[in-house]
Amino acid sequence: MVNLWTSADHALGYLASSDGIPHRTEGEAVLLEYVPKNIKRVLDLGTGDGRLLALLKIDRPQVKSVALDFSPTMLDAVKKRFAEDATVKIIAHNLDETLPNLSKFDAVVSSFAIHHLTHERKRSLYAEIFDLLEPGGVFCNLEHIASPTQKLHENFLQAIGVNLEKDDPSNQLLDVETQLGWLREIGFIDVDCYWKWLELALLIGLKEGSC
Numbered sequence: 001m002v003n004l005w006t007s008a009d010h011a012l013g014y015l016a017s018s019d020g021i022p023h024r025t026e027g028e029a030v031l032l033e034y035v036p037k038n039i040k041r042v043l044d045l046g047t048g049d050g051r052l053l054a055l056l057k058i059d060r061p062q063v064k065s066v067a068l069d070f071s072p073t074m075l076d077a078v079k080k081r082f083a084e085d086a087t088v089k090i091i092a093h094n095l096d097e098t099l100p101n102l103s104k105f106d107a108v109v110s111s112f113a114i115h116h117l118t119h120e121r122k123r124s125l126y127a128e129i130f131d132l133l134e135p136g137g138v139f140c141n142l143e144h145i146a147s148p149t150q151k152l153h154e155n156f157l158q159a160i161g162v163n164l165e166k167d168d169p170s171n172q173l174l175d176v177e178t179q180l181g182w183l184r185e186i187g188f189i190d191v192d193c194y195w196k197w198l199e200l201a202l203l204i205g206l207k208e209g210s211c
Contacts, residue, residue, distance in 0.1 A: 023197040030195040039106035046113020049077035070094040115144045135209020146173035156198040
């Protein structure tokens with residue numbers, strides 16, 4: 001198993017190109033629609049430079065936030081972004097490991113991070129997320145998922161300007177339906193793929209109850 005995200009060059013290369021990912025803003029816009037504006041606490045898994053959390057906080061400036069990442073480069077970037085924001089707590093944590101005791105959240109979000117985990121760890125992480133959510137809480141995962149065929153995978157790489165030889169070996173892609181099935185088995189309700197473009201998909205599930 002290869003994970004390049006401890007490399008500063010790899011992380012910086014991603015940050016330099018992330019704004020240019022086709023249709024990314026469309027997926028982010030749909031995610032923002034499904035995170036209530038009155039939430040009190042949000043957890044961002046694999047926060048990177050804090051891009052998604054910053055978008056969430058535009059309409060939720062007072063939300064208490066916890067941002068997790070393990071890349072030193074990403075941690076430096078997110079600390080710089082939120083240097084003046086006391087509502088954001090930044091924690092160094094590798095998602096390969098069990099989540100720390102963080103108390104409960106009204107929303108858990110993630111953007112293009114969980115696909116770096118083994119499939120077994122993906123499923124166990126989803127269960128940990130369910131346990132962290134308050135009743136009525138929402139989990140939104142804007143994710144890189146597997147294409148059903150190699151040809152479609154190659155089409156996706158071409159669409160984002162990546163040669164097949166440069167395909168990121170850190171990616172451990174999994175199809176949408178398997179992941180949606182896991183979320184349902186764990187206990188999430190209203191589970192669906194709320195948005196999709198090729199290998200980019202927004203998976204959402206709610207925890208039954210009311211906040």
